[in-house]
Amino acid sequence: MDNFTFHNPVRLIFGQGQIAQIAKEIPAGARVLFAFGGGSIKTNGVHAQVVAALQAAGLFWLEFSGIEPNPRYETLMKAVHLARAEKLDFVLAVGGGSVADGCKFIAAAIPFDGEPWDILAKRARVNTATPLGIVLTLPATGSEMNCFAVVSRDETHEKLSFGSPAVWPKFSVLDPESTYTLPPRQIGNGIVDAFVHVVEQYLTYPAQAPLTDRMAEAILSTLVEIAPAAMSNPPDYQARANLMWCAAMALNGLVGAGVPQDWATHYIGHELTAIAGIDHARTLAAVWPGVMAVKFEAKKAKLAQYAERVWNVREGSVDDKARAAIAHTRAFFESVGVPSGLAPYDLPADIADQVAARLDARNQAPLGEHGDIDSAMVKRVLAAA
Numbered sequence: 485m486d487n488f489t490f491h492n493p494v495r496l497i498f499g500q501g502q503i504a505q506i507a508k509e510i511p512a513g514a515r516v517l518f519a520f521g522g523g524s525i526k527t528n529g530v531h532a533q534v535v536a537a538l539q540a541a542g543l544f545w546l547e548f549s550g551i552e553p554n555p556r557y558e559t560l561m562k563a564v565h566l567a568r569a570e571k572l573d574f575v576l577a578v579g580g581g582s583v584a585d586g587c588k589f590i591a592a593a594i595p596f597d598g599e600p601w602d603i604l605a606k607r608a609r610v611n612t613a614t615p616l617g618i619v620l621t622l623p624a625t626g627s628e629m630n631c632f633a634v635v636s637r638d639e640t641h642e643k644l645s646f647g648s649p650a651v652w653p654k655f656s657v658l659d660p661e662s663t664y665t666l667p668p669r670q671i672g673n674g675i676v677d678a679f680v681h682v683v684e685q686y687l688t689y690p691a692q693a694p695l696t697d698r699m700a701e702a703i704l705s706t707l708v709e710i711a712p713a714a715m716s717n718p719p720d721y722q723a724r725a726n727l728m729w730c731a732a733m734a735l736n737g738l739v740g741a742g743v744p745q746d747w748a749t750h751y752i753g754h755e756l757t758a759i760a761g762i763d764h765a766r767t768l769a770a771v772w773p774g775v776m777a778v779k780f781e782a783k784k785a786k787l788a789q790y791a792e793r794v795w796n797v798r799e800g801s802v803d804d805k806a807r808a809a810i811a812h813t814r815a816f817f818e819s820v821g822v823p824s825g826l827a828p829y830d831l832p833a834d835i836a837d838q839v840a841a842r843l844d845a846r847n848q849a850p851l852g853e854h855g856d857i858d859s860a861m862v863k864r865v866l867a868a869a
């Protein structure tokens with residue numbers, strides 16, 4: 485087991501009717517920036533519940549709407565200017581991962597001395613941020629329980645991430661009923677996103693970390709078990725609740741404790757969103773089979789363990805089990821409506837060259853748990869995918 489520090493200060497408030505709790509969580513006298521996306525929160529009653537809670541607490545707030553999927557720097561900076569002009573001192577994000585991530589950037593940018601784009605492009609240090617709380621409406625990213633964010637910039641077609649302890653949410657409220665208005669596409673995306681978050685921290689090489697492995701396998705097995713009910717309509721409360729809990733646990737530091745990690749699928753996937761606008765989770769399902777094909781030898785011991793424990797594959801050699809695990813995983817993605825491999829997606833013919841060049845330009849490769857996925861190998865990954 486590798487050395488690690490585990491620290492997660494997010495106060496997670498979970499369950500039916502819990503949005504009202506924000507009245508107690510936001511400091512008295514705060515001036516709140518209430519930020520959201522395209523308006524789904526007005527159709528599912530979440531907006532009304534947030535307003536009622538803010539009123540009950542006697543808080544001043546201003547609304548900022550229009551944070552788009554894959555939140556854009558250009559839009560977020562409008563919120564930063566509003567918050568600075570109006571001296572807002574608490575950011576309340578209400579929506580999916582895009583709103584949560586966008587608000588982490590807003591919170592970091594408000595007091596930032598200098599060009600806020602440097603937080604993403606130059607990894608400029610974020611020493612302080614405006615305090616932030618989240619009301620989550622889409623189980624997928626884990627943003628509600630981590631200190632990372634991903635932001636896109638229209639002007640340059642870039643999608644970049646940052647992380648800082650300054651943007652840990654003070655609290656996150658997860659009410660499974662707030663997910664009832666999600667279209668099937670977003671539920672499927674959410675299941676795949678949470679699943680791949682665990683896989684990126686698990687499918688590397690054996691690291692003598694059986695507790696961390698079994699926690700990862702518990703999340704993967706639970707996602708497989710609940711996926712059909714989570715996709716069902718009318719919505720199944722218990723399935724949505726367990727999906728929300730899985731997604732939060734998938735990327736809150738716990739299943740990365742003491743183990744090597746491989747975020748190659750994510751880094752390559754971010755480029756597919758930046759270049760072709762594909763949903764985040766779909767890029768993961770597109771790229772992942774390529775990473776498994778190219779890194780098969782390095783990963784097969786762990787793939788075989790995964791085959792046995794998550795997919796109940798008992799027969800065959802290590803290679804047979806590893807191949808079965810990949811096939812089961814791809815079928816699982818397809819079962820929730822997320823196509824696996826690159827072929828189903830509309831991508832330019834030179835996509836591999838474009839992705840490799842972009843990773844090189846930012847010195848982002850090599851990737852992978854062995855740090856050996858250089859840009860030439862990224863091209864092989866995309867060819868295999």
Ligand SMILES: NC(=O)c1ccc[n+]([C@@H]2O[C@H](COP(=O)([O-])OP(=O)(O)OC[C@H]3O[C@@H](n4cnc5c(N)ncnc54)[C@H](O)[C@@H]3O)[C@@H](O)[C@H]2O)c1
Pocket residue numbers: 521522523524528552553554555579580581582583585621622623624625626627630632633634662663664665666667670673674677735764
């Ligand atoms: N911070 C992290 O650790 C992390 C991890 C993975 C991905 N991400 C990033 O998060 C973003 C994706 O977030 P996401 O997958 O949560 O999707 P999203 O926030 O982009 O939302 C997708 C769509 O669903 C709609 N929506 C949200 N909640 C709804 C509801 N309850 N009912 C109806 N519609 C609803 C949104 O308006 C949007 O149109 C990407 O930019 C991705 O790169 C961040």
